[in-house]
Amino acid sequence: MTPDSLMPKNFNISSIKASCSSCGLRELCLPVGLDEQEIKALDHLLNQRHRIRRGEHLHRAGLDFHSLYAVRSGFFKTYVLQEDGREQVTGFHMTGEVLGLDAISTDMHTCNAVALEDSEVCEIPFVKLEEIGRTIPSLMHHLHKIMSREIVHDRGMLLLGGMKAGERLATFLLNLSYRFAKRGYSPLDFNLRMTREEIGSYLGLKLETVSRALSRLQEDGLIDVNSKHIRLTDIGRLRRQTGNSFCE
Amino acid sequence: MTPDSLMPKNFNISSIKASCSSCGLRELCLPVGLDEQEIKALDHLLNQRHRIRRGEHLHRAGLDFHSLYAVRSGFFKTYVLQEDGREQVTGFHMTGEVLGLDAISTDMHTCNAVALEDSEVCEIPFVKLEEIGRTIPSLMHHLHKIMSREIVHDRGMLLLGGMKAGERLATFLLNLSYRFAKRGYSPLDFNLRMTREEIGSYLGLKLETVSRALSRLQEDGLIDVNSKHIRLTDIGRLRRQTGNSFCE
DNA sequence: CGAAATATTGAAGTTATTCAACTGGAGTGG
DNA sequence: CCACTCCAGTTGAATAACTTCAATATTTCG
Secondary structure, eight states, X not given: OOOXXXXXXXXXXXXXXXXXXXXXXXXXXXXXXXXXXXXXXXXXXXXXXXXXOTTOEEEOTTSBOOEEEEEEEEEEEEEEEOTTSOEEEEXXXXXXXXXXXXXXXXXXXXXXXXXXXXXXXXXXXXXXXXXXXXXXXXXXXXXXXXHHHHHHHHHHGGGGGGOOHHHHHHHHHHHHHXXXXXXXXXXXXXXXXXXXXXXXXXXXXXXXXXXXXXXXXXXXXXXXXXXXXXXXXXXXXXXXXXXXXXXX | OOOGGGSOTTOOTTEEOOOSTTOTTTTTSTTTTOOHHHHHHHHHHOOOEEEEOTTOXXXXXXXXXXXXXXXEEEEEEEEEEOTTSOEEEEEEEETTOEEOGGGTTTTBOOSEEEEEEEEEEEEEEHHHHHHHHHHOHHHHHHHHHHHHHXXXXXXXXXGGGGOOHHHHHHHHXXXXXHHHHHTTSOSSEEEOOSOHHHHHHHHTOOHXXXXXXXXXXXXXXXXXXXXXXXXXXXXXXXXHHTTTOSOX
């Protein structure tokens, strides 16, 4: 154990060296499918891990782009502020997902990212990632897959356009369920980290409509709502509710 | 001139060697910012140019992914078929834009792409592109920009969620206007290549609502509609109509 | 030219929004 | 510990927006 006296006075717990080698999340994150040696090379480019407290911003629209951020733990929302000051939520992001991909096109962040709970991210300097990617083709290819997956996901949101409120909510819940499952959490029982208003903004509905739609799904016996806690009591019927589209 | 007799009997005009060097579109397309030598290298990976007639498909959902396609001329729409057989339009694509980016993530096309007018595309085998990208960093970086731009665009579509029909239409028209302008066409005067139904599907509206919203914008003196021909008569007011968001 | 597809418009019906009242839980300070 | 406040969420009633159905007009294309 390092004696306290040897630690810098205000040692910043919020920024320590990151390492993919020792990270339990590699199977979800950037290093998917790399061998030990490649992961070691990748470690060299990750400068640090940052702790972001609930309510703190990871980046803001308009700021210069330097790094992608892999979510190590926690939960983020991204949003843009419109002219009139209203906030439009553009996404929710959980463990193993990569933030900042939108900023590559203009070298500037196009949205704000805020932590909805205490979180940790790994910073991935993009210039270095491209450099190292040249020598590790599978890493580069995986970056392409991640970006492509993002495109597929965002495009899938268009399907909401043709749906009614209940269908949108069902789709949203099933997508969350799917993502939780992939991370080893229960797909049938989870807590929402966002408010009704944020859900509504994301889905193109007003918060009252979200609330009503949730109540309705509950009445119909498809889900159990307890403020932020959701239980999917009939996932089959919930799927049918959506027209089966885009639950991933 | 090659005598006719030397040409194969049914020589396929629809598939000739492509070349970025001699393409007038490079400033819009993949080779942006490359020098002469890099472009020559790029030429080696482009096998061919394809002619796609109006109504023909460039690719279909479910097919194996091999190549990206750069639109050389013409106009495409991408769409997915839902369970119930309804068609959901996921995008419109014009000269200089790249199709197929969604397919990278799963090595399978996730949508159908059909030409809305006689078109030409350059086929870009993706494996080769990644290969050559390793030796031309600026090419690789530009691919990343293109993918990122796609993410930004798709995410911008979420802003439609909070808008009324008229605002959605205005946003849509301004986005088209912007893209036409970038290609040297008039930003104030253009022809729609798609039907009202396709617009509606894309924007999350019914075709009748699209029609009404267009009529309304015309009544209000913001645009001039003549079936598929559109003139933006007051682009300033049209911009204000959208809440100024996402016209690119 | 004529058939089929596309577009417009009206009226009725549905769905979502708005406005408003009220509930419940988390956090604060007396 | 309780009262108080603030914020998130729920619910009802009235209104606005979009959709549906239907009739008609226009355009497109073989």
